[in-house]
Amino acid sequence: MTEKREYTDDYPEKTLYLPGPTEVREDVIEAMAEPMFGHRMDRMTDLYTTIVEDTKEFLDTDQDVIVLTASGTEFWEATTLNLVDDRMLVPTSGAFSERQANVAERLGKTVDRIEYEWGTAVKPEDVREALEASDEGYDAVGMVMNETSTGVRNPVEEVGDLLGEYPDTYFVVDAISCLGGDYVVPEEHNIDALFTSSQKAFAMPPGLAITTVSEDAYERELETDSASWYGGFQRCLDYYDRKGQTHSTPAIPLMLAYRKQMKHMLEEGHKARDQRHREMAEYTREWAREHFGLYAEEGYRSQTVTAVENTQGIDVAATIEAVSEQYDLVFSNGYGSIGEETFRIGHMGEHTVESVRELTDAIEDVAGL
Numbered sequence: 001m002t003e004k005r006e007y008t009d010d011y012p013e014k015t016l017y018l019p020g021p022t023e024v025r026e027d028v029i030e031a032m033a034e035p036m037f038g039h040r041m042d043r044m045t046d047l048y049t050t051i052v053e054d055t056k057e058f059l060d061t062d063q064d065v066i067v068l069t070a071s072g073t074e075f076w077e078a079t080t081l082n083l084v085d086d087r088m089l090v091p092t093s094g095a096f097s098e099r100q101a102n103v104a105e106r107l108g109k110t111v112d113r114i115e116y117e118w119g120t121a122v123k124p125e126d127v128r129e130a131l132e133a134s135d136e137g138y139d140a141v142g143m144v145m146n147e148t149s150t151g152v153r154n155p156v157e158e159v160g161d162l163l164g165e166y167p168d169t170y171f172v173v174d175a176i177s178c179l180g181g182d183y184v185v186p187e188e189h190n191i192d193a194l195f196t197s198s199q200k201a202f203a204m205p206p207g208l209a210i211t212t213v214s215e216d217a218y219e220r221e222l223e224t225d226s227a228s229w230y231g232g233f234q235r236c237l238d239y240y241d242r243k244g245q246t247h248s249t250p251a252i253p254l255m256l257a258y259r260k261q262m263k264h265m266l267e268e269g270h271k272a273r274d275q276r277h278r279e280m281a282e283y284t285r286e287w288a289r290e291h292f293g294l295y296a297e298e299g300y301r302s303q304t305v306t307a308v309e310n311t312q313g314i315d316v317a318a319t320i321e322a323v324s325e326q327y328d329l330v331f332s333n334g335y336g337s338i339g340e341e342t343f344r345i346g347h348m349g350e351h352t353v354e355s356v357r358e359l360t361d362a363i364e365d366v367a368g369l
Contacts, residue, residue: 060270
C-alpha cells in the first residue's frame with residue numbers, strides 16, 4: 001500500500017538531461033501564471049488558434065493539427081480507434097513500440113508484429129515483406145520514430161515512402177521523444193498521423209498531446225461507425241473550424257506556456273533546431289565511444305536521446321545519484337531489462353553541446369573516467 005509523502009516545496013533545483021521531461025525556459029514557466037479566463041471566451045480562441053497555426057508553420061506542414069490536454073499516449077489510443085477497423089501492423093524494437101502494439105490489442109484489434117531485438121532498427125524491406133505476405137491487408141501501420149528505451153531512430157521516411165504503394169493502409173507515427181528535435185514533414189512521407197508530447201523536444205511543461213492529421217485520415221474516420229470520443233479527428237477538427245477552440249476544457253496555463261515556447265521555436269526554425277540536435281547527438285556519441293559504447297544500431301541512432309552501453313560496468317544507479325547530489329544534474333538509467341546495461345542521456349529541447357558537456361564532465365568525475 002502506497003503511503004502519502006507530503007510535497008514540501010523544499011527541493012533543490014536540478015537540471016534535467018532525461019529522455020523527457022526536459023528543461024523549460026523561465027519565461028515559458030512564467031507564462032503559466034497569467035490570470036485565469038474562460039475556455040469559451042474570445043481570448044481562448046486567440047490562444048488556441050495561435051498555437052495550432054504556429055505549430056503548423058513550425059512543422060512546415062499543411063496537415064491539420066490538434067493540441068489536446070493529455071499525454072502523447074492519448075494518440076496511441078485515438079489513432080487506433082480512428083483508423084483501425086480490424087488489423088494493424090506494428091514493428092516492435094523496444095519498450096514503446098511494444099506498448100503501441102499492446103494498446104491496439106487492448107482495444108480489440110488484431111496486431112501483427114515484426115519483432116526486432118532491442119537496439120535494432122526497423123528495416124523497410126521487412127515492412128514491405130509483411131505487407132505483401134498478408135492476404136487480409138492492414139488498416140494501418142504503427143511505428144515509433146524514436147525508440148526512447150534504446151536510443152534507436154527508426155527510418156519512418158523510408159517506410160512512409162513505400163506505404164505510398166498501399167493507399168488503403170494508413171501510417172501512424174509516434175514521434176513523442178523526437179518531434180521538434182528531428183526534422184520530418186508528414187505529408188512528404190505519407191504519414192497520416194504524427195504525434196508527440198509537449199514535454200520532450202518541444203521543451204514545454206508536460207500535459208499536452210499534439211498530432212498532425214492528413215486529409216485522408218480525417219476522411220477515413222468519417223466512414224467508420226466508431227472512433228475515439230476525446231481524440232476523434234472529426235470532433236476535434238470540426239470544433240476548431242467552427243469555434244477555433246477545443247471541444248473540451250483545456251489546461252489553459254499549459255497552452256499559454258505552449259504559445260510562448262512555440263514563438264521561440266519559430267524564431268529558431270525547424271531545420272536549425274534539427275541541426276542543433278544533430279550536433280548534440282554527435283557530441284554525445286563521440287563521448288560515449290571514448291568512454292563506453294553505444295547501444296543502438298550503427299546508422300540508426302537518435303538525435304534526442306543516446307543510450308550509452310555500460311561497457312565499463314559502472315554502478316549506473318549510484319552514478320546517477322552521485323551526479324544528482326554533487327552537481328544537481330539528472331540523467332537516466334536504462335529502461336526495463338537493460339537498466340544496468342545502459343544509461344540514457346537526453347539531449348533535447350533547449351540544451352546545447354555546451355550544456356551536455358557539463359553533464360558528461362560530471363559523469364567522468366563521479367565515475368573516475
